[in-house]
Amino acid sequence: MAVRKQILEGQIKFLQAVELPTAKGDAAKAIQLLKSKTSDNEKLKHELSRLLERCTLEASQSKSKEMDFKTKLVAFKRQNHLLQKRCDRAPEIKAKAVKRAKSSANKENRTYKLLHKGAYSPQARELARMLVSAGCSREYVSNVIHAVCKSAGVAVQGSMSRRTVSRAILEGGIAAKIQIGHELAQAEAFTASKDGTSNKHVNYDAHHINLKVSSYSDDPDEVPTHCHRFLGIVSSPDQSAEGQAEDLVEQIDDVLKIYNKSPLAKRSGHFMRLVKAISLLKGVNTDHCSKEKKFSNIMKSKVVDAVRELLGETEVLEKSWEEIDILFDKALSGGNTPMMAWWAENDVTPPILLANHDNAAVLNNLDSLDDLTPAEQHALESTTRGGVKAASLAGAIFNHKDDKKGQQDIFKWWFKNAGIPIAFPDTSNNRYGTYCEAAGVLLLYCDKFLEFLEFVRDSKKKHVFTNMEKNLYNALKDPATLTELAVLALYAQAISHPYMRQIRGKNINMLDLAPLHLQVEQHMINVIENPNILVSADATYTTGAMDEKEWEKPDVVNAILKRMPELPHLSNVLVHFTTEFTPSGVIDSATDLQKELAWMPATNDVNEGMLGSLRQFWRFNPRATLHVFNSLAMFQRNNTQPFMNKHFKEDDHKFLMHMGREVDSSRLESKRQAKNVEYTQAKNQKKNDRDTEAAKKKAEKNNRISRIPLIFEKEVIEGLKGQKLQDQLDAFRLAGAPLPALLKDVKVVADKKKTIQNAIEQYENDKWSPIGFEGGETDGFQADNGDEENGEE
DNA sequence: CGAGCTGTGAGGGATAAAAC
DNA sequence: GTTTTATCCCTCACAGCTCG
Structure with a gap:
């Protein structure tokens, strides 16, 4: 800038020296320029000073900043230290925070x-x-x-509120019912028990069922065990065995209805129909009085009906092979006793007695069947005979389940040696089919068996049979016993085996079985009508076997047919056996599996206990209703809460509440009471009607009798008989003659005559005189005759 | 000793109120 | 609008008490 100023000043001087018109102008211009430059300079100066100022400012500022930074650094260092410390303490703080959070959450939990x-x-x-x-x-x-x-x-x-609590109790009862339904739906079988009592003239019956169930614990290894389930107490006015059986069925029905409606059933897909449930009933446990036995029989027949209904149904139901087997075996067992009966009925020498050791001692000294002592009578009655017994004896000797007894090894070796490698069929369980098997084997190798028994006898020191061996030896020589064995074996070949062949190994459903059962029945009818299709020289499997296929054991059939001449009654006994065959034989002979299914506690304590609880409950809750008691008791006794905990989801609880309200407003208790009253009223009405009817008849009779003239001649009386004699007796009685009080005391004609003649004699001696006769009025006698007529009943 | 009173706890109908 | 609970109302059975 200084340089430029010098240049400019030089130029000004030059211009001032050169005086030229244009230069003057230029000079003026230059001066102006100079002036402007001067102002520029001023500006610059200003600028500079401002810059300087700013510099100083900034310098001073930066100096203060530096100071700042220094202090800040210190501060940061301090802070860093603090943070470090804080960082070190962080877990502690965190823990504290968690603690605080927890405590605040707890505060919330405290409600x-x-x-x-x-x-x-x-x-x-x-x-x-x-x-x-x-x-x-x-x-x-x-x-x-x-x-x-x-x-x-x-x-x-x-x-x-109290009402809500009440509903919760009812809901508990419903949950208990759902539980029983759920358990029944999965059960293979169950048994029932009942006991009754009366409280203030009302009868109460407690029912339990027994079945295998889970305990609903969390233990994954737990196995289902047999448990009681309380079905509730009912107060049925109808105390007949039929009515009580109906009560039990109704309770089961109620349980199933609720269960089938429940979300649990829908979710698990276990629906259960009443008929199916009843068919699973394997036994009833009651007291041993006659009414309870009748109850048990009625239940049994209900079960049979249910099984039949299921068998005939078009619904596809899988049934295990074993179950069918049992059914069929049971059915067979019905035939044995009738087969025994045939011999007696037809006066033919029956199978010989196969007395057990004790009875044998008594019966050995028996000369005739007349004049039996009670001991002999008992021994005779308890001694069995016939094909089934013989087969079971053979089983006991040749294939005893206890290997130490019997002759099983010697048997096998001896027969193997004789060229017949067989093992004797196992008859130690109660499966009837096995007796048929054994019968076949016994017949087929009859001579060999006799030979073997002799071998056994002779190989002993004293050369004697044991009692069993002797029985079997005799039985195998007895035509009647052989006949029965033949019937059993033939039956198996003609019907049992073909039946089994149809079922075994298939995925059985009942739809397929219904026609098969018809076929069984039809074949049985064929045999009954013409036993020759099975027992004759030209009988073959085409006519004899139900399915017209080759015999299961052709040798057995041939052996029997060969023996026919020795067995004259074979076809008769076969027909009789087949006729008596009942396809519904029930629970009598149980296999181990059946026993397992038909599990029943030995005592009836549970039911008696429940009735006691009810009384106790009512002492302290006099207005409580029966269904509330049942709800509470079922819920408690049946382990329902664990069941709910294990199986219930939200919608199940909703369902419970829904049903609870329904029950709450259904007036169960007043319905129960009304039912009771109505039943009694109806019963009274019936009784009244009957009384009125009886009174009417009595009046009519008296009216008629009063018109009959009394005959006071002994000879005439002697000649009377039938209705006329009876009329005279009645007339004398109505007339107030001294006769025995009860009509049943005078029944025989001779007595009647004598009685009337006595009365005539007394009349003649003026001991009495007839009242009200000839006049024909009856009114006066009605009262008098009341007692007599009652005696007649 | 028994009639009558009182308190307790029950059943259950009707309906309002709350929650969804 | 439906579901669920709360409340009010009445009824009843019994135990235990008092009192004539």
Whole structure:
């Protein structure tokens, strides 16, 4: 800038030296320029000074900043230190925070929420049931919950009203029913038991069923065990065996109806129909009086009906092979006794007695069947005979389940040596089919068996049979016993085996079985009508076997047919056996499996206990209803809470609440009472009607008798008989003659005559005189005759 | 000793109220 | 609008008490 100024000043001087017109102008211009430059300079100067100023400022600022930074650094260092410290303490802080969070959460937990979404939770309902069954009044359930929670430092939200508690109890009962339904739906079998008592002139019956169920524990290894399930107490006015059987069926029906409606059933797909459930009933346990036995028989027939209904149904139901086997075996067992009966009925020498050791001692000294001592009578009656017994004896000797007894090894070796490698069929269980098997083997190798028995006898020191061996030896020589064995074997070949062949190895359903059972029946009819299709020289499997296929054991059939001349009664006994065959023989002879299925406790304590509980309950809750008691008791005794915990989902609880309200408003108790009253009224009405009818008849009779003239001639009386004699007797009685009080005391004609003649004699001696006769009025006698007529009943 | 009163706890109908 | 609970109302049976 200084340079430029110098240039400019030089130029000005030059211009001032050169005076030129244009230069003057230029100079002026230059001066102007100079002036402007000067102002520029001023500006620059200003600028500079400003810059300088700023520099100083900035310098001073930066200096202060530096100071700042220094202080800041110190501060940061301090902070860093602090942070480091804080960092070190972080876990501690964290723990503290967690603790705080926990405590605040606890504070929230300290309020126990009974209500969820406006309804009491399942847990709250469980609590209510628990308290009530522990004896808490419904009214105070809420108070107790609050009090207990308060002492534990927990506040409670919501307070259950008495009505709600009541409903929770009803819901417990419904849950118990769902549970029983669920268990029944999965059961293979169950048994029932009952006991009754009366309370204030009303009859109460407690029912239990017994079945194999899970205990609903969390243990995964637990196996189902046999348990009681309380079905509830019913008060049925109808105390007949039929009515009581109906009660039991109704209870099961009720349980199944509720179960089938439940979400649990829908979810698990286990539906159960009543007829199916009844068909699973394997036994009834009651007291041993005659009415209870009748009850048990009725239940049995209900089971048979149910099984029949299922057999004939068009619904596809899988049934295990074993079950069919059992059914069929049971059916067979019905035939044995009738076969025995045939010999007696037709006066033919029956199979010889196969007395056991004790009875044998008694019967050995027997000369004739007349004049039996009671001991001999008992020995005779308890001694069995016939094909089944012979087969079972053979089984006991040749294939005893206890290997130490019997001759099983020697038997096998001896027969193997004789060129017949067989093992004797196992008859030690109760399966009837095995007796048929054994019968076949015995017949086929009859001579060999005799030979073997002799071998056994002779190989002993004293060369004597044991009692069993002797019995079998004799039986195998006895035509009647052989006849029975032949019947059993033939039956198996003609019907049992073909039947089994059709079923075995197939995926059986009942639809397929219905025609098969018809076929069995038809073939049986064929045999009955013409036994020759089975027992004649030209009988073959085409006519004899039900399925017209080759015999299962052709040798056996041939052996029997060969023996026919020795067995003259074979076809008769066969027909008789087949006729008596009942396809519905039930629970009598049980196999181990059946026994397992038909598990029953030895005593009836559970039912008696429940009835006792009811009385106790009513002492303290006089207005309680029967269904409330049942709900509480079923829930408690049947282990229902664990069941609910294991199986119930939200919709199940909803279902419970829904059903609970339904039950709550269904007036069960008043219905129960009304039913009772109505039944009694109807019964009274019937009785009254009967009485009226009887009175009417009595009046009519008296009216007629009163018109009959009394005959006071002994000879005429002597000549009377029948109705006329009876009329005279009645007339004398009506006339007040001294006769025996009861009509049944005078029944025989001779007595009647004598009685009347006695009366005439007394009349002649003026001991009495007839009242009301000739006048024909009857009114006066009605009362007098009341007693006599009652005696007649 | 028994009639009558009282308290308790029950059943259950009707309906309002709350929650969804 | 439906579901669930709460409340009010009445009824009943029994035990235990009082009192004549």
